[in-house]
Amino acid sequence: MKDQKDDRVDQNSAHEDNVSSSRRGFLKKSAALGAGGAILGAPAIGNAQDSNGIRLRIQSSWQPGTVGYKTFENWAKRVQELTHGEVRIEPHPAGSIVGDFSLVDGVRDGxxxxxNMFTVYWAGKMPAGxxxxxxxMALSVPHHWDIMYGAYGGHGxxxxxxxxxGMEFLxxxxxxMNLIHSKEPLRSFDDFKGKKIRFPGGIVAETFASVGVRTTLLPGSEVYPALEKGTIDAADFVGPAVNYELGFHQVTDYIIMGPTSTPCLHQPVDLMDIAINKRTWNRLSSQTQDVMRDLVAAYSREHYAAIQEANRKAWPKYEEAGVEVIHLSEEDAARFRQAAIPKWFEWANKDEDAARLFKIHLETMKDPSIAVITDEDVKDYSLDI
Known part of the structure; x- marks a missing residue:
């Protein structure tokens, strides 16, 4: 007969097998939604299953009930199991603990x-943001950003x-991409002049302001009321599925997009991030830190796929609601590009960090596999580093 020690060994082995199986299942599912599964052999973590783990309260920029927030919640529930109990994520929706534009301060200050923030909101904290x-009119599809962050060293x-x-970027x-929902038809570049439009600040708002738009900065929770009351004429916000869930089709009649070659002129790859307070991050074992980075990469693939599936279902609903999709012309896109490139360098030259990060962008955009720009496009501009 087995003694009690043998029974405990068997129980622990079974637990390890269950956790490893669960982790592999999640990562295989995520890899199927995107590229490669390089982390299927991730080791089991510690002995933390007997405790509640290290609590991570993570606030998202997503509002409750949206496909984005539901996907974040589902991922958060699995992390405790997938880290063998060492990490317990407590998800919170936009504005629930700190303001949308104060997330960085909230994490830094503990x-x-x-x-889990829209990364564009960093622009108000430092120029490089x-x-x-x-x-x-810069890096325009998701894999461009994977190349910039990966092959060209942007992540580090x-x-x-x-x-x-005081944060760790996971x-x-x-x-x-982002859409512009408008109460009025904006059928050309010139139609934007004088309109009051919500944008997320930074280089996006300044590019539109340079062509005559009256820009305003609002958190996501205030966009619908502003459109409903008519205090703004139009608003940039996220993609079709979430915007439909937020009811934008009820308060606007038009969606303004770029030409079919460039569906979004101003923010074609609206990234989010996962970042953790450094002091909390340092409490995690090195194994768990490695697994958390892998889980964030897997989450990115799952999140993107869930959003795109929801988008596919949302587009017909706009048509049924009588919302007209307006595509600007290639000429409009060329004129917007002329306004955008000077702003790239203006922001890049605000400080050394911004210049060095933008240099990585320039190298990526000139990569023959990407070919967003050529030397001729930027020959009149320079970086002050």
Whole structure:
């Protein structure tokens, strides 16, 4: 007969097998939604299953009930199991603990342990922040950003910048392009002049302001009321599925997009991030830290796929609601590009960090596999580094 020690060994082995199986199942599912599963052999973590684990209160920029927040909640529930109990994520929706534009301060000061933020909101904290996520007429599809963060070393540089705010950057999270919902038809570049439009600040708002738009900065929770009351004429916000869930089709009659070659002119890859307070991060074992980075990469693929599936179902609903989709012309896109490129360099030259990060962007955009720009496009501009 087995003694009690043998029974405990068998029980622990069974637990390890269950956890490893669960982790592999999640990662295989995520890999099926995107690229490669390089982390299927991740080791079991510690002996933390007997405790509640280290609590990470992570506030998202997503509002409750949206497909984005539901996907975040589902991922958060699995992390405790997938880290063998060492990490317990407590998800919170936009504005529930700190304001949307105060997430960085909240994480730095320890009010919360982590953020799942629209990375564009960093622009108000440091000039380099405008290059954490997409900006007008630059890197235009998700894999461009994977190349910039990966092959060209952007991840390490950005993590150093997060570190100045006492944070660890676990990775970017793919979301979607952004749409402009308008109460009036804007059928050409010139129609934007004089309109009051909500934008997320930074280089995006300044590019539109340079062509005559009256821009305003509002958190996501205030966009619908502003459109409903008519205090703004139009608003940039996220993609079709979430915007439909938020009711934008009830208060606007038009969606304004770029030409079919460039569906979104101003923010074609609206990234989010997962970042953790550095003091909390350092409490995790090195094995768990590695697994958390892998889980964020897997989450990015799952999140992007869930958003795109929801988008596919949302587009017909706009048509049924009588919302007209307006595509600007190639000429409009060319004129917007002329306005955008000077702003790239203006923001890049605000400080050394911004210039060095934008240099990584320039190298990526000139990569022959990407070919967003050529030397001729930027021959009249320089970086002050």
């Amino acid at each position: 009010v919360i342990e982590g953020q 405008v290059f954490f996520s997409s900006y007008p 540089f950005v993590n150093d910048l997060y570190g100045k705010f 990775g970017h999270v793919h979301h979607d």
